[in-house]
Amino acid sequence: MTTRISLLLLGALATLGVSAPAAATATFTGLSGGSCPSAGAYTSDGYLFTSATNHFHVCAANQNSNSTNGTETLVTDTTAFTVTKVGGGLFDLFSFDAAEWSNFGAGRTVSVLGTYAGGATTSASFGLDGIMGANAFQTFTLANSFRNLASARFSFSNNIAQFDNFVTEAAVPEPAALALFGLGVAGLAARRRRKAA
Numbered sequence: 001m002t003t004r005i006s007l008l009l010l011g012a013l014a015t016l017g018v019s020a021p022a023a024a025t026a027t028f029t030g031l032s033g034g035s036c037p038s039a040g041a042y043t044s045d046g047y048l049f050t051s052a053t054n055h056f057h058v059c060a061a062n063q064n065s066n067s068t069n070g071t072e073t074l075v076t077d078t079t080a081f082t083v084t085k086v087g088g089g090l091f092d093l094f095s096f097d098a099a100e101w102s103n104f105g106a107g108r109t110v111s112v113l114g115t116y117a118g119g120a121t122t123s124a125s126f127g128l129d130g131i132m133g134a135n136a137f138q139t140f141t142l143a144n145s146f147r148n149l150a151s152a153r154f155s156f157s158n159n160i161a162q163f164d165n166f167v168t169e170a171a172v173p174e175p176a177a178l179a180l181f182g183l184g185v186a187g188l189a190a191r192r193r194r195k196a197a
Contacts, residue, residue, distance in 0.1 A: 052080040067136035
């Protein structure tokens with residue numbers, strides 16, 4: 001009985017270190033400095049956002065023209081921008097928030113082109129509802145084909161829109177957690193071999 005309890009405890013301890021994957025979110029927090037500075041690229045939460053024309057903004061909530069979600073947002077007055085992982089590597093893109101920034105042509109279409117490491121692509125388009133004001137952001141969820149991307153290019157009709165809350169890849173369990181799990185399995189196998197002999 002004591003052996004069985006210790007094996008169960010060892011197995012439980014091993015699996016405790018392997019947590020369920022959690023998504024990361026790029027939010028642009030702290031990048032506006034309370035205003036609406038212009039730049040060609042911004043880094044947020046491990047991702048690089050690069051303007052196609054070397055010009056877009058991260059604006060504080062009080063600087064947004066007509067739509068706000070109460071936080072800092074990426075405001076683009078160009079027709080496209082690209083998202084890549086800082087330092088390279090592949091990533092998953094699950095969802096993002098978007099809204100019109102001002103009255104310059106409501107009801108835009110946002111298109112997303114995901115590019116895999118080998119150059120193949122996947123795409124999706126989303127229509128903004130044209131509603132502006134407080135909490136006017138819409139959340140758009142991407143299909144499973146937007147996994148293991150090298151980059152994602154966002155383009156849109158007309159040229160003034162804003163984005164926030166890019167939900168990206170699931171975290172991979174830490175090597176120490178996997179090693180602990182492996183020790184638990186090895187211990188169970190060794191115990192079973194001894195019992196069988």
